[in-house]
Amino acid sequence: MSVRAANTDEGTVDEAGAARFAELLANEQRVEPTDWMPEGYRKTLIRQISQHAHSEIIGMQPEGNWITRAPSLKRKAILMAKVQDEAGHGLYLYSAAQTLGIDRETMFDQLITGAAKYSSIFNYPTPTWADMGSIGWLVDGAAICNQVPLCRASYGPYGRAMVRICKEESFHQRQGFEILLHLMRGTEAQRAMAQESVNRWYAPALMMFGPPDDDSPNSRQSMAWNIKRFSNDDLRQRFVDMLVPQAEILGVTLPDPHIKWNEERGHFDFGDLDWTEFHEVLAGNGPANTIRVARRREAHEDGAWVREAARAYADARAAEAGASQKIAS
Amino acid sequence: MTHTSNRTISDAVTAETIATAGEVAPEAVARYAVGLGDDALILAQRLGAWIAHAPELEEDVALGNIALDQLGHARSFLTYASSAWGKTEDDLAYFRDESEFFNRQLFEQPNGDFAQTIARQLVASVYFDGLYRALSLSADPTLAAIAAKAVKEVDYHVDHSVQWLLRLGLGTEISNERMQRGLDAVWPFVAELFSVDPLSENLAGIAVDPASLQADFDRVVLPAIVDAGLTVPTAPAARGGGRSGVHTEYLGPLLAEMQVLARAHPEATW
């Protein structure tokens, strides 16, 4: 992995830089690529941003699966645009990570060799059209809850990328909600399709916020660095509070008998999640882990000759331009 | 002739604005529009399959953009056409059988490798560019408005294909070979684009005469192929017949996939 220490030799402490960094955080200001930053901060950001980018890229697959079969031309257009948005998100995020001194090839390599992590939610399959609704409503919905606070992340390029991404994600969530709403107002078969899909996606979506706080070792440092703003459990609670009234409008039942308004807390209570399942999927034993990475690797390998040709062509043009410049001077 | 002005079908014409405007296409115009819509729809369906499988992320986005534009054109043409029979774009897209599709055969040809997709797209985009330019002058204001909007988008599609033609043609030995094979594969389907369109009979001033588009097409495509270090294929033309509902073996499976869910729930809306 080619991570360079940008403006300080590793190990030496730039005291003025460190003071400035602390001041930026204390004043809720952005840290920019040219500012001094602790190595841990840089590494944490690279890990988080590249994982986020990988998630966007792998996340194209479960929905890409339905582009050719979308049941109306309007839905086909919306779905195509959405999957394309996710590719765009991946691209912004790779660029943000690149400002920290890692190149895209290295990151992409980590993805297709299976070395890098991505959100395990995308290791679930999409057997029905209703899954396009559930992904939008629940998965993009959870992503928004997670990501809106990241718009204020201390690292400038990351925070700014998130502002752009969040706008599109909330669009995606509305579109997913609308797909489900149409299904729930449709035929009996459509309603059953919607409910069955929500049953499958609900718990995995709640797990997108990560393990419970007492089991989340990296969270505290990320909060001190103004990268993470709220704890996993706080975000999960917000998400459930948002879902319950929306589920009512849809007319779907959330598959948790313990959901109940708690007057005292001012929040909805909900049941425990099955974290063994989460860890199984995280460990690579989800229903689609191997397929997702293999698909992306296949596309990358099948396209190797194309990228090589583009490179050779660009090099030849550059050499030509150089030669004609010499002649001119 | 109807008296809808271009104002009611403004610049930003889409399937939705056409449906709202409620203009009813004359039967003959509708039949012609179905052919145009099918060309764009079938090619968009093919390109859509590249998304998440392209050689690089930028191409996932670029091919997706082109597919989306074409799908938009298809939806406009089919929405307008369907008005003649009191139907919707989806009735036409999802509930016609293979022999009722009137796309030219080029558009149903498989993606093949990236080079073959680029070869097909080069031919398609330059053809669409000429067609929509001419159609934007049609006496039918709806067709003219759809074409005027489309031509702006197709400009970029032509550029995209020409750039890749050069990169692949002049890139490496392997890419040159593949690009040549891609051109060879799609070339038999070029002639059909400029052959008589049976759906445009009796539509003088409204429909575009396909033969009139050939010279401009040749002026752009033939030198581009040569500039890319490639050879203009000499393969004989395929039999054609797309505009009469005659297709190669590739269309059936494409439609089966595209229509499977809609047909499983014929009563449903989505």
Ligand SMILES: [Fe+2]
């Ligand atoms: Fe996204």
Ligand SMILES: [Fe+2]
């Ligand atoms: Fe999204």
